[in-house]
Amino acid sequence: MPGAIYAEGLVKTFGDVRALDGVDLDVPEGTVLGLLGPNGAGKTTTVRVLTTLLRPDSGRAVVAGIDVLAHPHQVRRSIGLSGQFAAVDEYLTGRENLRMVGRLYQMSARDAKRRADELLERFNLADAADRIAKTYSGGMRRRLDLAAALVVSPPVMFMDEPTTGLDPRNRQALWEVIEELVSGGTTLLLTTQYLEEADRLAHDIAVVDHGKVIARGTSDQLKARIGGERIEVIVHDRDTIRTAEEILRGLGRGAVAVEEHTRKLTVPVVGGAKLLAEAIRELDGRGVEIDDVGLRRPTLDDVFISLTGHAAEEAAGGDENTEGTRETTGRKERVK
Numbered sequence: 184m185p186g187a188i189y190a191e192g193l194v195k196t197f198g199d200v201r202a203l204d205g206v207d208l209d210v211p212e213g214t215v216l217g218l219l220g221p222n223g224a225g226k227t228t229t230v231r232v233l234t235t236l237l238r239p240d241s242g243r244a245v246v247a248g249i250d251v252l253a254h255p256h257q258v259r260r261s262i263g264l265s266g267q268f269a270a271v272d273e274y275l276t277g278r279e280n281l282r283m284v285g286r287l288y289q290m291s292a293r294d295a296k297r298r299a300d301e302l303l304e305r306f307n308l309a310d311a312a313d314r315i316a317k318t319y320s321g322g323m324r325r326r327l328d329l330a331a332a333l334v335v336s337p338p339v340m341f342m343d344e345p346t347t348g349l350d351p352r353n354r355q356a357l358w359e360v361i362e363e364l365v366s367g368g369t370t371l372l373l374t375t376q377y378l379e380e381a382d383r384l385a386h387d388i389a390v391v392d393h394g395k396v397i398a399r400g401t402s403d404q405l406k407a408r409i410g411g412e413r414i415e416v417i418v419h420d421r422d423t424i425r426t427a428e429e430i431l432r433g434l435g436r437g438a439v440a441v442e443e444h445t446r447k448l449t450v451p452v453v454g455g456a457k458l459l460a461e462a463i464r465e466l467d468g469r470g471v472e473i474d475d476v477g478l479r480r481p482t483l484d485d486v487f488i489s490l491t492g493h494a495a496e497e498a499a500g501g502d503e504n505t506e507g508t509r510e511t512t513g514r515k516e517r518v519k
């Protein structure tokens with residue numbers, strides 16, 4: 184029995200670009216899937232296919248139990264979508280925009296008003312509610328668009344980078360709204376660039392790159408896969424990098440990444456705080472002066488670089504000492 188969102192072998196090409204290259208997904212009902220990946224990975228294209236806005240070249244998709252290609256109209260009635268770029272009517276006020284959505288979904292005028300007021304409050308838009316959306320800032324539009332997607336609570340929701348461009352307070356507010364929605368039984372597919380966000384909201388994460396799902400699991404599983412916590416050290420003198428590298432290699436579980444120009448060394452570790460103390464002692468004992476040292480959890484960058492760097496490592500033959508350089512190179516290639 185497929186989940187509330189199911190995709191199998193989705194392929195979509197735009198000229199030479201293979202935007203989707205065989206995407207498989209399965210999201211159990213009432214759970215949140217976080218779709219992570221760099222720019223151009225195929226996240227929006229996946230969302231567009233699943234929400235009936237784009238026909239794939241091949242593959243199959245089922246949303247809320249309905250075949251997306253065979254019955255797009257029916258699918259549309261069961262889903263909500265908040266796109267990457269806000270789709271609000273510029274010439275209506277915030278309040279009018281939300282009421283209009285309610286009316287489109289056949290709410291009574293009274294219910295539509297009540298829901299609009301509630302959401303305006305929720306998304307900190309009450310003060311601006313009666314200004315036309317054209318005068319809103321980017322973050323305000325974003326919030327209005329999200330509020331519009333939440334006027335009705337469909338069983339399956341899609342949100343494409345919902346918190347990009349939101350300030351911390353509003354991001355927090357949105358997370359709370361999403362959590363409420365999901366505890367009410369909604370299934371959600373959310374794309375994001377922030378591991379922190381996926382961490383907090385997603386039951387499962389799928390990492391996409393070049394139109395393919397390259398890794399899947401819970402946030403903890405993905406982090407464990409790349410080595411849990413990291414010790415990060417910035418040494419004072421360039422001349423001591425090699426010594427520091429040797430010490431960290433002895434303590435860590437994996438290659439030491441070295442960034443020569445910033446004099447920064449990073450190594451994955453297991454058993455954080457104790458090892459951190461040990462690292463400081465050893466560095467001190469061997470006369471390595473430290474500018475900065477700390478323990479940190481992996482970021483999306485770490486997960487991503489590590490996951491994609493893997494192929495590069497195999498291709499390059501896997502020399503440990505060039506790991507840092509290669510990781511950096513791999514990343515730069517991805518920045519558009």
Ligand SMILES: Nc1ncnc2c1ncn2[C@@H]1O[C@H](COP(=O)(O)OP(=O)(O)OP(=O)(O)O)[C@@H](O)[C@H]1O
Nearest residue numbers: 197200202220221222223224225226227228229267
């Ligand atoms: N309508 C289109 N015409 C041509 N190429 C497209 C079109 N839509 C997407 N692409 C290409 O498909 C690839 C995947 O794009 P997509 O928008 O799905 O990426 P994304 O993961 O959402 O990226 P971002 O993080 O930047 O939003 C990119 O190379 C993009 O240029």
Ligand SMILES: [Mg+2]
Nearest residue numbers: 226227228267
């Ligand atoms: Mg996108």
